[in-house]
Amino acid sequence: MQQILDAVLADGTTSADFAALPLPESYRAVTVHRDEQDMFDGVDSRDKDPRKSLHVEQVPLPELGPGEALVAVMASSVNYNSVWTSIFEPVSTFGFLERYGRLSPLAARHDLPYHVIGSDLAGVVLRTGPGVNAWRPGDEVVAHCLSVELESADGHDDTMLDPEQRIWGFETNFGGLAEIALVKSNQLMPKPAHLSWEEAAAPGLVNSTAYRQLVSRNGAGMKQGDNVLIWGASGGLGSYATQFALAGGATPICVVSSDAKAGICRAMGAEAIIDRTAEDYRFWKDENTQDPREWKRFGKRIREFTGGEDVDIVFEHPGRETFGASVFVTRKGGTIVTCASTSGYRHEYDNRYLWMSLKKIVGSHFANYREAWEANRLIAKGRIHPTLSRTYALQDTGQAAYDVHRNLHQGKVGVLALAPGEGLGVRDHELRARHADAINRFRNV
Template sequence: MTTELIDAINADATGEELAKLPLPDRYRAAFLRKDEIAMFDGIPSAEKDPSRSLHVDEVPMPELAPDEAVIAVMASSINYNTVWSSLFEPVPTFDFLKRMGRSHNLWNRRHDLDYHVLGSDASGIVVRVGSAVRNWSIGDRVTIHCNYVDDQDPSSHDDSMMAAEQRIWGFETNFGGLADFAIVKANQIMPKPAHLSWEEAAINPLCNSTSYRMIVSKNGAGMTQGQVVLIWGATGGIGSYAVQYVLNGGGIPVGVVSSPKKAALLREMGCEFIIDRSANGYRFWKDENTQDESEWRRFGGDIRALVGEDPDIVFEHPGRETMGASVYVAKRGGLIMTCAATSGYRIEYDNRHLWMKLKSIKASHFANYREAFEANRLIAKGMVQPVLSATFDLTRVGEAVNVVRANLHEGKVGIRCLSPADGLGITDQSMRERVGEDKITLFERFAKDKTMER
């Protein structure tokens, strides 16, 4: 699709110029189809192919609510919720849209369609604002966080993640970021870090904000100096931000990875204590139904051999595969922070190791607007670095989802939408030079290094 507006966006037109150009009636997007929910029935999860369920084609431009903005999406990214969505697991996301359709709010009812535009990250340019939008203007360069709440709902105040109708944009709502245009609430918008490219800026909001809440915020662990933090998947999407927050806050990260290459990446990030779980051959499950406590003990002994003590905090997100070990290795009175379950959500652990040693499990889910804004501010100040390892064009979104699903990447995978090439969108080169190109592109450089085995 080529429109005058898209041409103007890529020509760096001013906000005044963009305001005079019409929005397209239709736009390119990656979406699922409601009539294909059953397409994987009877197929084992491991054999399902997201490239079959994900379609890239044009969809209608929805009507804009007064508190919303239209974003011309220059880049987006793949999160694990897009993997789940494309497999229709654990439930089809159309169930979420149907629930929105039952709302008394007519703007919510727009979302209940026979297609679902996915994507929970974006960077881009504001091209329209609703009549109730106060703090953002056409032409603003922005990033988008995915906490979708009604700011007129009293339950969304204090901590909006506790809102009765809190949703994740592009997963539990429609009109997400894996598209050339996206519809967002004004309270999802944040300034784009000026020293980053579109794709470097796009990958941060979901994972960076999640890690900030889990490690830094009073709503999470509230880590203090000197605390030992065990981080599963320490070079993955949320894990790589967690390592940075632990180091910035004076904590001691113990990163768990699955290869020498990932261990080398951690060392360059400044993480001294590393466990290669593949090299050590941990088998936390004897079979599908039985965990092996002797393996928990071996794992805990390896952690103590590295840092001399048990972890104060365990940054837990794999779920079923690791939760038993996480509960066991946390120190007496320690905290297990959990935000996901990528290896399975049916969790088992030995409760004796929790209650008799006064440990706690605390849940965390994305971040509220204040936390997301603070996390974005640290990116903009160059204190936290993007973890982009690869970028795909939107037409290859199915391939990108399979890369994330198979864990064939470090950090995050970006998706280029309206941006015609990698590396565009940088407006503060002097800031980029102060931060350092090597720091900003660390994950991409490691991904391209063919001299090391995965």
């Protein structure tokens, strides 16, 4: 492993040099264990502790198959799916691995008593399997997390519709929170040259998800002049949605939960900000009863920012807690686009406000390769910036997941894998200098 790191850090290492490096028999990885998947039975979700379930251990190097690549992971990041995996909610991920393993002898590699997790990476290609022509050892890459088989016609218009679509590192094994990761070659994209390893690893999942959800024709199809309500606008997803709205000529109405988070939105350039904690919005009277008066108070507050207009698009991901309000405040003919349910999966809303006002609810899940590529291209051009606030060592991934689970973070949190420190991997110093303040915006909170 040290030889691999030395090659990455050295100047002038060629593709042939990387191809000649011996591969280790094992590597360090963040895992959960099948025999511990019941460890939190009877414990409230909030009290489940990822520090108890996530292990950092040596695991065997997986076999490299056709159309695949082994990547030396310099840095990764923690997403909510890593938290869900660590607390075995809403289901244990070992069910995903077992079902995938039944697909083929090659897929059977993934069905193991441990699960290497993680759905982001920035690193260097070490090996490519048969049939890979676009990537070579030594290429500096990031990876998006869509894993597809594409043997069915269903996936060839939009790969997210492939019946065998999975999220790498969540529904597959050998994820990015490790020193080496196994990916399909069509997950790879060029690493933005002006970013460090940890900065480049941070946007992947959330940036692509926000792009499809808000910008793509498969999501809300945002256009110039739209008013866009963004829940959790300084968070991992919302911070990218806010940037896309501003860059695309829309007006984001940013909903946050503290003055500090409001400050982040202002720093990004947003002006319409609602601190839901300070303004004490309570959309539920109790766990079974919503309060339409609060929906109306919320809608009135939004119109104060928009000159009396309702929102064209709601960028939804909290789910149960906010969904009734989201449907209510959307303009006639508008769109509520949802990609998650972090506060609960059973959504309730008053359907009269949907059907009689011709509103649309659109489900959006991650992104296809083209959408992920376009989202990464905007990062590489310095149009959209990472929202990295803090970086952890690989052995501290449990603490990182705990902090995300308890919402103790801002934006995204990174994890150093092979990278021996922060700030490494920058190639385009001129572009970086032009955007340094934006790149470091979340670090300065």
